[in-house]
Amino acid sequence: MHDAVLPDGPRGRGLDPAAVLEHVLAPDSMDLVLERAAAALGEACGAAWCAVVALDGEHPTDEAYWPGAPGGDADRRAAARRAARALAAGGAGDTAGAAREAASGPAHEAWPLVLAGQLVGAALLAGARPGAAREPVAAALRVALGARLAHHRERASARDRLAQYERWFRVLDDQVRALDVERQKAAALVQHAEDAVALLDADGRILSVKPALAAEPPAGGGTRGWAGLGCDVLCRTLGDGAACDTCAVRLAGARGEPVERVLRRVDESGARERTLHAFPLRGPEGRTRQLLAVLRDRTDVHQLRRAEARYRLLFERNPRAIVMVDPASRRVLLANPAACHVTGRTADELARLRLEDLHPRDEWARLQSRYAAGFAGRTLPAFECRLAGRGGGDRLALASGTHVELDGQEAVMLEFQDVTESRRVEEALRDAEERLRVVLANAPLVLFALDADGVFTLSEGRGLAALGLRPGEVVGRTVWDVYAELPQVLDSARRVLAGEEVTALIEVGPLAFETRYSPLRDAVGGVTGAIGVAVDVTDRRRLEAELRQAQKMEAIGRLAGGVAHDFNNLLAAILGHAEIAMGRVEPGHPLRRNLEEIQRAGARGAHLTRQLLTYGRKGAVAPRVLDVNAVVADLQGLIQRLAGEDLEVVVRPAPIPALVRADRGELEQTVMNLAVNARDAMPGVGRLEISIEHATLTPAETGAASDGGVAPGAYVLLSVSDDGCGMDDQTLARAFEPYFTTKATGTGLGLSTVHAVARRNGGHVTVTSAPGLGTTFRVFLPRVEGDEARAAAAGAADTGAAAPEAVAARPGHETVLLVEDDEAVRALARDVLRSRGYTVLEATNGVDALWIARRHEGPLHLAVTDVVMPHMGGGALAEQLAVLRPGLRVLYMSGYPDEHEVRGGPLASGAPFLAKPFSVSEFLRRVRETLDAPLPEGRVAA
Secondary structure: OHHHOOOOOOOHHHOOHHHHHHHHHOOOOHHHHHHHHHHHHHHHOOOOEEEEEEEEOOEEEEEEEEOOOHHHOHHHHHHHHHHHHHHHHHOOOOHHHHHHHHOOOOOEEEEEEEEOOEEEEEEEEEOOOOOHHHOHHHHHHHHHHHHHHHHHHHHHHHHHHHHHHHHHHHHHHHHHHHHHHHHHHHHHHHHHOOOEEEEEEOOOEEEEEOHHHHOOOOOOOOOOOOOOOEOHHHHHHHOOOOOHHHOHHHHHHHHOOOEEEEEEEEEOOEEEEEEEEEEEEEOOOOOEEEEEEEEEEOHHHHHHHHHHHHHHHHHHHOOOEEEEEOOOOOEEEEEOHHHHHHHOOOHHHHHOOEHHHHOOHHHHHHHHHHHHHHHHOOEEEEEEEEEOOOOOOOEEEEEEEEEEEEOOEEEEEEEEEEOHHHHHHHHHHHHHHHHHHHHHHHOOEEEEEEEOOOEEEEEEOOHHHHOOOOOOOOOOOEHHHHOOOOHHHHHHHHHHHOOOOEEEEEEEOOEEEEEEEEEEEOOOOOEEEEEEEEEEOHHHHHHHHHHHHHHHHHHHHHHHHHHHHHHHHHHHHHHHHHHHHHHHOOOOOHHHHHHHHHHHHHHHHHHHHHHHHHHOOOOOOOOEEEEHHHHHHHHHHHHHHHHOOOEEEEEEOOOOOOEEEEOHHHHHHHHHHHHHHHHHOOOOOEEEEEEEEEEEEOHHHHHOOOOOOOOOEEEEEEEEEEOOOOOOHHHHHOOOOOOOOOOOOOOOOHHHHHHHHHHHOOOEEEEEEOOOOOEEEEEEEEEOOHHHHHHHHHHHHHOOOHHHHHHHOOOOOOEEEEEOOOHHHHHHHHHHHHHOOOEEEEEOOHHHHHHHHHHOOOOOOEEEEEOOOOOOOHHHHHHHHHHHOOOOEEEEEEOOOOOHHHHOOHHHHOOOEEEOOOOHHHHHHHHHHHHHOOOOOOOOOO
8 A cells, every 4th residue: 555654754653643634534535545544543553454444334335454455364354344343233432342352363452433423434453552542643533534434424325315316206207208108098098988988076077078978968968068067967867867875976086996886777778787987086185186987888798798608508508518629620629518428528638639539430430521521511410420438438429510609710519419328218118119019919918098989099919819800900990889799898998988997807708808997197187098908817717717626626635535544444454353253264154255245345445445545646656567457347347337327338358468567546547537538528328448458569650659759669558439529620639738628527637647647657648539429548558578577477476365374374573563543453453463473562653652662671673653643653753763773673554645754754765564454464474574674774673
């Protein structure tokens, strides 16, 4: 700092303060003043270095250092600034604190530079002479430098203010110019706007109006114009003339803020609606000086908005899918919610698609040319198409289109009516109609409808054929003409056309129809016609009658079975005691002939009981080898009694045994059914012939058999002929149908049973007949030959009189548990068993038998039990005895072989069984056979 050196003269205390001040304060540059001041203070005070800092509040603005530039000594710079901030924070007189904070290295002193008590700067001296602050040069420099810094800061502040003012004036000028531009714009807008504008004074008197309002004559103003009129004229001219306390102009003036009000007026041109906006215009003092009234006609705008709202509502709520499409790019512009629902996409997703994306690919190939033609024209005629749904589910739609304008852009509005469900409904209706047609064509019913005059408007159904009518044949004719001879039909028609629901059973000759009529009514309840259905119940009524007959026959069969059960018990006792008596009487004894007659009568009773059971269909099926000659011979007497005295019964047996394998009961039933059928065909005198022959069927003959499925070979032919009324072809074709009968009281089961028995035994049945020439039934049953026939003949020989005697001669020693509820049968069996050496324990029912079996300490070898007994039957008894006595054998006996316990209980597994009535020898033989038979595997003899 060459120019910072003090003027020549003595240094330190000998310096001239005036010369120093002149030297320091001479320059105009504040930076040079600070540099000289730092050098002068440092030299005058003998300091190692000195810093002078100018302050603006707490912030340094300018600074100078002596000696040298401060950039090479950052510590001096930091120390000087800390000292200056400390002085600013502590006040002008707190130098000690500042010196202490800034002290680092040599001793420091911080001197405040003050003017009028205001801190304007600071001087920091390092290593100054003690007391130097009070020396004249230092003191003068501090005072003068404080004044110069204050003056400098004031000048800088003045310059800043001047620059600020200049900026303000420039901004103000720009704003004035902008306001003038805006004023001109506003004036132009007001001048040329379609809105009515009026300028009013603060009291609400009109000063001027713009052209749009000037063209409207004021109400009651004559030809003077609007100037000078009150603001109420605006409301009376353009609105409904509301009270002034609600006037927008007066309210705006009173409140000092804009006010809006709606004016409505109805005149010969219709309803008009205007909005009055009143704006207060304030002066500089903020007081309202003028008012601006702007009236805007909103009638057309509201109408447009209402129309737009209506159209938007129609667009949004339309059940049809509506899509706006750009015809040039085929891009979707807009879509309603129905389109979103049909396609399964959102409106935003649809807006990113093109028209071809709305259809399946193959469908677009078909529709592209159609769309192109429609876009080129003004409309797109309706056509059917498929829309692609999300997930691959296509929808069937009816499409049409028209050109529209959308936001100033040409567009095509496409409408898609989803007809998927309607098509499904139509198909379902067609299917339902077809099903109904098929039902009507095949069901045995008649569907009909009448108008209010009784004229047929509908007549359908297969049931018409039974009446000799064709579908639709009676349409156009009245019910009174068609069914004039059926009073029941006419009565039902009158009642239903009177409004009554009618149900009736109507008989038309041999036919029966169950009918139901319902009236048809209009909206007010008046009868406009009737609809009805008639179901042919002829077959059902016949089946009901047959069922009742079958139930009667079932009841008779049950009665016959019950009688036979008790009768067999009686016969068992009679025949048994007669046989015992025969064994005790010599051959020439006079009583032997009586006993033989008792035996023959008992045998006939047993045979009659078996026939009764067979006729009542209560016999158990047990196929075995039978001689048809013998079976027919046994039945001949019964057949003669059934035929009566007027009919001749002739039996022609085969010359040799005619052996077949069948159940005797079923074979007897077959013969009896054919005999009864022949008897019923001859109401007066006639001839019934039964013949048995041997026959051989060839393949040609078996192929021509009426029921087919018959193997060629040797057969026994059973023929039953009559010379009765015979059958026509229709009756002959249905002869073997179950429940088909031509008899007034028949069940229709006789010939079907014959057919079933023949088929079950491997044979078949044929019939020949003609009206007036009688009927012949031929039953072919497979003939038993060879070893089986010889075995059957040997068995028949073994069953002679010697067999029971041989068995009776064999004594027994076993213990037998005899269980029988009939006292006579039980006494007979007990005496017979004891006479042959058996030990017998008696019980009247199953419960007693169990008690005896538990208490008996010795072995039990055999239980002979009746099947049907009170308290506990034979089957349940045998099951418990098997647990109590595992090695016990059981022989069942019953006089009623159709009991469930016999047919489906223990005998189902082939258990030993003896049917009542039985002979003594047969009883003893079966007892012995049961005792001697091997036990089933796993059981040990008692």
